[in-house]
Amino acid sequence: MGDDTMAILSLYEASFLMTDGESILEKARDFAIKCLEEYMKKNKLDQNDNLSLLVSHALELHWRMLRLKTQWFIDVYDRKKVMNSSLLELAKLDFNIVQSTHQEDLKYVSKLMENFLWTVGVVFEPQFLMEIDGVIGDVGTLDELEFFTDAVERWNMNARDQLPDYMKMCFLAPYC
Incomplete structure (x- = not known):
């Protein structure tokens, strides 16, 4: 059967x-x-x-999404009496690598969201929406956004000179 x-x-x-x-x-x-x-x-x-x-x-x-079922299948395969231990080890390694990659992606996306929410919370006036979109959108790199957020959080006026031109207006908006 x-x-x-x-x-x-x-x-x-x-x-x-x-x-x-x-x-x-x-x-x-x-x-x-x-x-x-x-x-x-x-x-x-x-x-x-x-x-x-x-x-x-x-x-x-x-x-369910296939990736979410992976751990379950690894556990079931691990309980088999006859199994290929190299294949099992490879599956576990692959699962851990993919999980680690997703965790790094989540950190990156979380940082972008933090920067976005902080910026729109401080600079909410309609006249600055295009500037925010340029800063937060696909123009700003993560390093630039982190520097921008750090400069605004510390209210460091000297940092504006180190910002790219398209970020300076957003940076100066709370001071207007």
Whole structure:
């Protein structure tokens, strides 16, 4: 039954790649769901049985983003009696690298948002909107935005000379 169930599970997963109007794959998905649900009725969810975990997970959480399911699949693969430890180690390394990259991206985006919110909180007058857009938009680099924010937070008038021209008007606006 294991090989048959794995084949049906593969069919079920493949059915999510269908495009609109592929009635054969729609019927295949319906058939696969029926078979997989029947399998789950006969074989209660067993945390030590990889196949029942895979089937349960596929039926309940199929629409998650693939990257979010990665850790779950790594954990399931790690519990297999027969597995390739090099492949497992590579999967864990890949997961950690991608997670680290996302964390760095989040830090960068958070800093941009901090700079944006600080600027629009201080310089909110409509006549300065175009200047803010130029500073915060795709013109300012992260280093320039950090220097700008630091200069404004310290109310350092001497720093204006080190700012690019397009940032000087924004910097001087609170003093007007």
